[in-house]
Amino acid sequence: MSDSLVSLVTALGDDELVLGHRHSEWTGFAPHIEEDVAFSSIAQDEIGHAAALYSLVAKVTGDSADRIALGRDKSDYRNAILCERDNGDWAFTLARHWLYDHADELRLEALEGSAHEELAALATKIRREERYHLLHADTWLKRIAQGPVEGRKRLADGVMKAFGPSLALFEPFELEDEAVKEGWLPLPSGELRDRFVRFASEQLDALGLPTDIARHAEEGAEFVASSSGDLIAGDGAEMAQGGDEDGTGGRRGRRTADFDALWEDMTAMYRTNPGATW
């Protein structure tokens, strides 16, 4: 019964940790000094959310949040591939920030109804902080989308690259059927995905940002029908399925080359100094 809870919350933590790590790479390098300061807070928030989620798991399994964050093998992470992608340019970062935070909002809203009291309370707390993230993302998206042509074009490119992979945030978690049955996850990923697709395509269309939504809707129908929710222990060939750009497979443990470098940097100190405190 706790396995499905652990699987769910670990994956949620992985999304936050990996995306937070990416966001933190902008500190010192953002396009405008005042914005640099603002975006850095968003990065810290995401890492803080990961810490809280991992702590919840750690209580259940008798582990530590740091060990979960930094002590696992590459193949043990279950974040969506969207989160691990290199930052690219500011346009891609904004597109990902907007898509992720709105997807997360739908997910958190559902989790507030979780049968696991602590998870529900944590979802409420995280949602409060996320209000700023949403306002930030909405403000920037609108600004660039309604601004000079170069920015609009770059943003459109960013959205095209990020939209498909953002849908993969809603690939089923491992052991999801059980998680839904137990009430840890009140709404199945498929349903959250549908809500997200409707919301995102409406908002993006209104801003004149293309999402190639029809193509994604079709593909989506296919993978929902064929995914089992339980892990197929991955071998390389199977992991390579799904193609380079579509961002699918993260929930089943598929990782990309972008993740290799990230994982090396992020975990090296922890892994090479077992038992040390910092």
Place this chain on the structure above:
Amino acid sequence: MTYEEKLARFNAHIEAGGKVEAEDWMPDDYRNGVLKFIEMHANSEIMGAIPEREQVPRAPSLKRKMSLTAKVQDEVGHAQLLYRVAEDLGKSRDAMFSDLVNGKSKFHNVFHYPTKHWGDVAIIGWLIDGAALVTQAALLDSSYAPYTRVLKRICSEEQLHLRHGEDITLELSSGTESQRAMFQDALTRWWLPIIHFFGPRTNVEKDLLLRWKVKTRTNEDLRQEFLDRYVPKVLELGYRIPAPVPFHDEASGHWLIRDEDIDWAPLEAIKRNEGPETARRLGLRKTIYDTHRWVREALAEPAIHAA
């Protein structure tokens, strides 16, 4: 009033400990001098963010991942505060960035060096921020009031950074042999640059900023304060300080360094923009600045819709 009369009155005002605001009349020497000084400080904060952010992805715990990001955020925040003061003196942010990346304006020597591992994070957070705090606390008395007002906040945040740096240092120092070795390795590499940070002996006669009371203390005075405060702390943790090696003078109670033990060549190289990381980091800043041109252009358009 003639220029000479205005200047005489300004000098008297400064002599008497008077303060200067952005809108006040100032002689050109004063305006240019204080602008260049603040610009260098702002540049140092934004360039200083580079070595530290290299270690952010490598932070060895979740707590440090957040706290180090926050620390670098603070440094960027300091740059923001200082660039605003400089802008209000009449130089645009664009012009300042341009001068920075073209090597025309300067930034502190310590930010021209590479960071290798977590030991560097400890040294930077403890000893370098400690050094900065000594110099910045002395500037709280500066004659240029807008500078002192932002310095108040900068100093209080640096105090926090110092605690953070000391916290990291103490964890390393009570840890594994490998962790202690990390700290020692970083100390061995950073000690000379930290001594250079205070600069060579102040030429009191020629130092305009000292005369205008923008600065209030000499370089050697500040360096001595740093040595007296930190050398005992480093030694009591059992580490070895490399050249220039400080020695304790029983008579005065001070921790002294022999002038002849200081190798000034690396600092001279940095002044020529030839530090180990100078070209790479300035190049990086320039690339980032150029890459973000489209964002600045998008933001320059007024918002079509209000908040």
Place this chain on the structure above:
Amino acid sequence: METWEVFRRHGHREPFEHCGTVTASGPDMALLTAKECFLRRREGEHLWVVRRSDIHSFQDESMLEVGNDKDYRFNSGYRDVVQKRERAKERAKELASK
């Protein structure tokens, strides 16, 4: 891009205080950045941003001087209260004994 003056209020005792400036393109961006630049350590629960061009001041601030002859506006104008209280008590005694 414009300069925005930032004000924050903390608790109920003190009014808004000026805490710095941000460069921003519009009130939306000014608020977003001012929040993290000036309120990330819980320095306030309320935030205002004002265009610098909307701030007004006297050209000649010496106009703001107040002469030394207005001690009635200050506590220092009433320091003789102790003597006056003694005199009034004595007067009361004087009249009571008549």
